[in-house]
Amino acid sequence: MSLPTDTEPEAFAPADSLLRFATAGAVDDGKSTLIGRLLHDSRSLLADQLEMLELAGKERGDDVLDLAMVTDGLRAEREQGITIDVAHRYFETARRAFIIADTPGHAQYTRNMVTGASTADLAIVLVDARNGLTEQSRRHAVLAGMLRVPRLVLAVNKMDLVGYDQGVFDEITAEFARFTGELELRDVAAIPISALRGDNVVHRSAETPWYDGPALLEHLEQVHIDEDRSSGDFRLPVQYVIRAQGQDYRGYAGQISGGRVCEGDEVLHLPSGLRTRVTSVDTADGALAEARAPQSVSVRLADEIDVGRGDLLCVPDAAPAAATELSVRVCWMSAKSVLRPGARLLLKHTTRTVKALVAEVRHQVDVTTLRRDPAAELGLNDIGEVGLRLAQPVFCDPYERNRLTGGGLLIDEATRATVGAVMITEAR
Amino acid sequence: MPAEPALSRLDILESEALHLIREVAAEFDRPTLLFSGGKDSAVLLRLAEKAFFPAPIPFPVLHVDTGHNFEEVLDFRDRRAAELGVRLVVASVQDSIDAGRVIEQEGRGASRNRAQTVTLLDAIGEHRFDALFGGARRDEERARAKERMLSFRDAFGQWDPRNQRPELWNLYNGLIGPGENVRAFPLSNWTERDIWTYIDQDGVELPGLYFAHRRKVFERDGMYLADNPFVHRDPDEPLVEKSVRFRTIGDMTCTGAVPSTASTVAEVIAEIAATKVTERGQTRADDRASAASMEDRKREGYF
Numbered sequence: 001m002s003l004p005t006d007t008e009p010e011a012f013a014p015a016d017s018l019l020r021f022a023t024a025g026a027v028d029d030g031k032s033t034l035i036g037r038l039l040h041d042s043r044s045l046l047a048d049q050l051e052m053l054e055l056a057g058k059e060r061g062d063d064v065l066d067l068a069m070v071t072d073g074l075r076a077e078r079e080q081g082i083t084i085d086v087a088h089r090y091f092e093t094a095r096r097a098f099i100i101a102d103t104p105g106h107a108q109y110t111r112n113m114v115t116g117a118s119t120a121d122l123a124i125v126l127v128d129a130r131n132g133l134t135e136q137s138r139r140h141a142v143l144a145g146m147l148r149v150p151r152l153v154l155a156v157n158k159m160d161l162v163g164y165d166q167g168v169f170d171e172i173t174a175e176f177a178r179f180t181g182e183l184e185l186r187d188v189a190a191i192p193i194s195a196l197r198g199d200n201v202v203h204r205s206a207e208t209p210w211y212d213g214p215a216l217l218e219h220l221e222q223v224h225i226d227e228d229r230s231s232g233d234f235r236l237p238v239q240y241v242i243r244a245q246g247q248d249y250r251g252y253a254g255q256i257s258g259g260r261v262c263e264g265d266e267v268l269h270l271p272s273g274l275r276t277r278v279t280s281v282d283t284a285d286g287a288l289a290e291a292r293a294p295q296s297v298s299v300r301l302a303d304e305i306d307v308g309r310g311d312l313l314c315v316p317d318a319a320p321a322a323a324t325e326l327s328v329r330v331c332w333m334s335a336k337s338v339l340r341p342g343a344r345l346l347l348k349h350t351t352r353t354v355k356a357l358v359a360e361v362r363h364q365v366d367v368t369t370l371r372r373d374p375a376a377e378l379g380l381n382d383i384g385e386v387g388l389r390l391a392q393p394v395f396c397d398p399y400e401r402n403r404l405t406g407g408g409l410l411i412d413e414a415t416r417a418t419v420g421a422v423m424i425t426e427a428r
Numbered sequence: 429m430p431a432e433p434a435l436s437r438l439d440i441l442e443s444e445a446l447h448l449i450r451e452v453a454a455e456f457d458r459p460t461l462l463f464s465g466g467k468d469s470a471v472l473l474r475l476a477e478k479a480f481f482p483a484p485i486p487f488p489v490l491h492v493d494t495g496h497n498f499e500e501v502l503d504f505r506d507r508r509a510a511e512l513g514v515r516l517v518v519a520s521v522q523d524s525i526d527a528g529r530v531i532e533q534e535g536r537g538a539s540r541n542r543a544q545t546v547t548l549l550d551a552i553g554e555h556r557f558d559a560l561f562g563g564a565r566r567d568e569e570r571a572r573a574k575e576r577m578l579s580f581r582d583a584f585g586q587w588d589p590r591n592q593r594p595e596l597w598n599l600y601n602g603l604i605g606p607g608e609n610v611r612a613f614p615l616s617n618w619t620e621r622d623i624w625t626y627i628d629q630d631g632v633e634l635p636g637l638y639f640a641h642r643r644k645v646f647e648r649d650g651m652y653l654a655d656n657p658f659v660h661r662d663p664d665e666p667l668v669e670k671s672v673r674f675r676t677i678g679d680m681t682c683t684g685a686v687p688s689t690a691s692t693v694a695e696v697i698a699e700i701a702a703t704k705v706t707e708r709g710q711t712r713a714d715d716r717a718s719a720a721s722m723e724d725r726k727r728e729g730y731f
Contacts, residue, residue, distance in 0.1 A: 016434070016436045016437060017434040017435075018436075018440050018441070087566075087570075087573040088617065089573060090566070090619045092619075092621075097437045097619075097622075099617055111594055112594070114596070115594045115596055118596040118597045119597060225434065239447070239450045239451065240454050240480075242480055242481075242483050243483060244483040249482055249483070253450055253479075254447075255443060255444075255446075255447040257598075283478070284477065284478035284482075292435075294435075294440065294444070294598075295443050296446035296447050296450070296479075309454055346603075348599055348601060349599075351451075404598060407596060407597045407599070409596060409599045409601055416603040416604060416605060417593065417601075418593040418594050418601045421594065
């Protein structure tokens with residue numbers, strides 16, 4: 001049982017930036033193997049983890065290390081050889097730290113892909129070079145686009161099984177480009193890899209002399225991410241009011257969900273519509289001259305306004321809508337119920353939870369073709385367009401403008417389960 | 429506009445943790461923070477302090493005391509709680525044993541680790557806690573890699589990995605029914621190295637056990653266990669004095685020490701960077717019972 005070994009690890013230099021990425025791919029596209037390979041070749045697996053893999057392999061009579069075993073954490077997953085839920089993995093290189101949202105490939109786990117993609121800076125869509133683009137690959141690209149994951153990597157895997165043929169790779173990437181033209185994906189890279197053999201995963205491969213781009217890990221290390229988080233207009237959903245007795249302190253705490261704020265900035269308070277000025281942007285480590293998304297801070301204001309949890313502070317000349325009627329895209333996540341007109345649910349949006357009525361189900365989106373089909377209801381893993389009426393306003397942006405002020409959860413009040421993910425398209 | 433430096437990973441992880449801590453404090457009636465005196469809970473307590481600064485932490489801290497803890501850790505626990513002015517609730521495994529709620533294991537490898545679950549669930553019931561902050565990290569163990577940041581537990585304290593609430597963006601569904609609770613894990617996305625870097629950067633104080641000191645230990649299954657009255661030591665397990673430190677701190681009966689000369693935070697960080705073994709693999713005897721032992725304990729109500 002052996003794997004190609006690497007050179008000694010680089011000396012420890014703390015990686016200072018963080019990239020969150022989600023992996024998507026159909027069941028046998030080799031997603032778990034890819035993650036195992038990334039961890040193994042970047043020397044992120046330690047001796048006891050390798051030993052465990054070897055033991056597991058021996059028990060099953062395998063003669064090569066099954067890198068996929070690294071990621072399957074639950075008993076049922078190991079027994080069935082499948083991934084049943086999102087798992088998070090961590091590794092780092094000298095350049096950057098990474099959080100992987102490892103999302104299952106089965107069609108019935110679309111909701112998990114949506115979950116993993118919601119916080120991702122980048123998504124890797126894995127395709128088996130022998131099969132080309134399947135319905136699942138299209139589905140994953142559509143979902144990544146819909147969730148506004150800023151960057152995408154098309155990883156054409158199992159290149160070893162097609163003789164490292166450039167023609168195969170070119171054909172798949174061309175077809176993908178045609179398909180994604182309508183998805184508004186901003187930044188797509190295509191990389192030919194073999195997760196099993198390690199080609200172009202951590203190290204560039206000699207087997208693909210026709211490919212002059214980076215190996216997957218190099219790409220992940222170099223992608224620029226920070227501007228995604230702090231671009232856009234300033235928004236601070238108020239999460240908690242901090243009052244310190246005897247110190248006359250009153251600060252409005254929250255995580256900045258868009259843009260940036262400086263001491264002295266004029267801000268607008270919603271729902272009151274009153275303007276005031278930020279006198280201080282505080283943290284426990286001292287006041288900041290400027291803070292930006294996604295920092296958690298607490299701000300003090302020049303005027304005494306009644307501000308509480310669920311309110312929002314924002315830049316005055318580009319305020320979000322205060323809306324009680326929403327057009328939304330919903331990914332329905334409940335196996336026990338369906339989304340129907342007339343359904344009463346809770347919408348959790350930023351720090352505000354309001355009652356919501358499903359006014360209409362407009363249509364269902366076919367997530368492999370983007371076609372809109374008429375639909376009366378949405379079932380598990382369906383994505384559709386829905387009108388919601390709210391008992392109280394939420395302060396929101398279209399999802400395409402801001403993932404945090406444009407996204408929401410639907411909660412079933414009776415079972416308390418999270419039953420849907422909401423992306424706001426229009427607000428009134 | 430000139431490119432500005434990216435927010436550091438610790439800035440991002442800290443912001444995410446503060447956000448979750450404040451969400452739970454805002455949405456739950458009776459939260460508590462599990463504080464064992466270990467490094468992860470010391471960082472967690474620091475983050476709670478920061479989340480409400482300059483106001484005090486608005487909830488008590490809870491320690492499930494197995495009765496087999498290191499004295500230095502208990503002293504540290506008491507002192508930190510007093511310094512922060514937070515109420516310390518101690519739930520005692522010994523009390524659970526005395527009350528006949530759990531049966532003490534005996535013999536080689538006996539540990540009170542499993543018994544903690546009963547004591548924890550009893551304390552949740554007695555104090556009607558509805559949200560419990562824990563310092564668990566997803567990088568520790570593969571069953572934990574499946575955990576949500578805000579993890580729902582039913583009225584029996586059980587975790588059902590097949591039926592977890594989806595978590596999207598920075599939104600957490602905190603609705604629970606009577607008798608149910610949530611476990612909140614603000615350090616989910618931190619790694620062991622992140623914890624130590626933060627300890628270094630923020631000057632987080634720790635019990636001295638985390639740094640090299642001379643101690644009487646004996647070797648078992650490739651681990652050094654501290655000489656202590658609670659562990660059954662066989663005649664072929666001689667005591668030796670060694671320079672060691674602890675990488676994790678839990679019950680004395682199942683926490684292994686590692687040979688070390690690292691006496692400062694910087695030296696510890698250098699040592700971790702060079703290690704070839706994971707934290708739990710190196711120092712937690714109880715995780716070795718089976719490939720799914722952590723998963724099984726979590727299902728029963730353990731963290």
